[in-house]
Structures are given as structure tokens and as C-alpha cells.
Amino acid sequence: MDLEPVITKLDRIAGGRAAGEKADDELVEHPRTRRAFTWISWLLALELLIGLAALVVAIVLFAQGTVLAFPVWMRILVVLGMTATLFYFAWRAQKGYRWAYSRLRLFSKIFPVITLVMAAIPGLFPFWMVTEQIVFSLILIGIADFLDSDHMRRVFRRPE
Template identity: 45%
Template sequence: MDVEVVARVLDRIGGGRKARLRVPAEHTEHPESRRILADVATGITAAFSLDVAAVLLAVVRNEMGDSLSWIVWTRLVMISLLTASLYYFVWRAQRGWWWAYSRMRLFTIIFPVVAVASCFIPGLYPTWMVIEQVALAGILVVVAALLNSRHLRAAYVKPEPPAAG
């Protein structure tokens, strides 16, 4: 099975009408683009590692008799899945797909806001999870700053749609 064929189907789902938009290869192959996107991948790895650690902590606490609400479990699993999806986006952005870069920029701005805002709801999360959510938000803010660097914004300018043929 050709991975790129499957990826293009996922691209169509994730990118919608913008799934065919690609930035020029000289932009994605530029050493600065490669370095920044590698740093983005490192940040995503840190965020995902934190998510996994939080899930493991929840499992351990549950086994020790600490009752966690369904909202805690749902939030932990959903955040882990959403953070994992950023790996796909960075992979596609490294290959020049504009939609993936655009989605990463959007998600790394929205995820931290939602994470921190939900921490202000009294009693919703245990203290350890509030700390985890704030740390996750901090990591994603750094990733957002990398994605919004002058170089990447210039490299990933929205291209014109390909001519209908």
C-alpha cells in the first residue's frame, strides 16, 4: 500500500478544498524551514509526552483508589489524540502542503486557549491536571511562536489554487 495515496485521502479530509494547495519546494527545502519544522516536531513530541504522562498518572491514581470524573478521562484522551494529530500536520507541512501548516498554526493557538480557559472552571480538574494543562499550553504557545516566525510565514504564503484541467 502506498502511504502517499492514503495520506492524500486524509489530506482531503483534513484540508478540505485547500488540500491541493502546495508551497514551492524551495520554500520547504530551505534550511531555515527544515530547522524550524524540526523544532516544531520536537515541541509536539514534548506536548505528546506530557499528555501520555498525564494519562499514565491518571491510571495510577485510579488504581490507588482516586476516583476521577469522566470529564477528566475524556479530556486526557481527547487532548492526547489532538496532540498526536499535530504529528500528521507537521509531516505534511514538511512536504509542502499549505493546509497542514495552516491547521497547525490554528490549532496551536486554539488548544492553549481552551486548555487554560477550562482550568478556570472550579472543581472541573484535579490540581495535578490543571498544572498539566497549563504546562501543555505553554509548550503549544512556543510551537505557535515557531510556526508564526517571519521565515515560515513567508515560506508558507497561501498559494494560488492549481489551474483546473
């Protein structure tokens, strides 16, 4: 089963007109680039684990009769959806696509701000979820740090 046509369409939706632009293969295969993406992948896997743990906690609490507000369930779904999207961006960026690097870099900076602002709203989320949001944000800030390194910006800079 050839998934390339589907992936190409997804890239076109996510990357727009620049969907086909790639960074230099030599720079993408550089050991520092590979190492950065290895760390980013592990951090995203940790994000996924945290999101799944939040889902398990919510299900257990619900099974015990605790009523969880709608924002709690939405937060869980959004975190899992965001993480899946970030994995896609990271995968495509590892292949050298500039648009994917750009999206991953942007969202790893925006999501922590949104998450921390929501965590600061009194009474919106239970304490365990506020803690989860803070940890989630810190991990994303770590991902942004890898993406903002001089080396990574040089790898994915726009051609002149």
C-alpha cells in the same frame, strides 16, 4: 503496502479543496524552515510525553482507589487525540502542504486558549491536571511562535 491513497484521502478531508496546494520546494527545504520544523517536532513529542504521563498518573491513581471524574479521562483522550492530529499536520506541513501549515498554526493558537479556560474552571480538574494543562498550553504557544515567524509565513503564503 502503498499508503499514499489513504494519505491523499486524509489530506482531502483535512485540507479541503486546497489539499494539493504546496509551497515552493526551495523555501520548504530552506535551513530555517527545516530548523523550525525540527523544533516543532520536538515540542510535539514533549506534548505527547506529557499526555502519556497524565494517562499514567490517572491509571496509578485509579489503581490506588481514587475516583477520577469523567472530565479527567476525557481530557486525557482529547490531549492524545489532539497531539496525534497536530503531528499529522506538522508532518504534512513539512512536506510543503499549505493547508497543513494553516491548520497547525490555527490549532496551536486556539487549543491553548481553550485549555487555559478549562483549567480555570474551579473543581473541574485536579491540581496535577491543571498544571499539566498549563504546561501543555505553554508548549503550544511556543509552537505557534515558530509558525508565526516572518520566515514561515513567507514560506507558506498563498500564491498571488
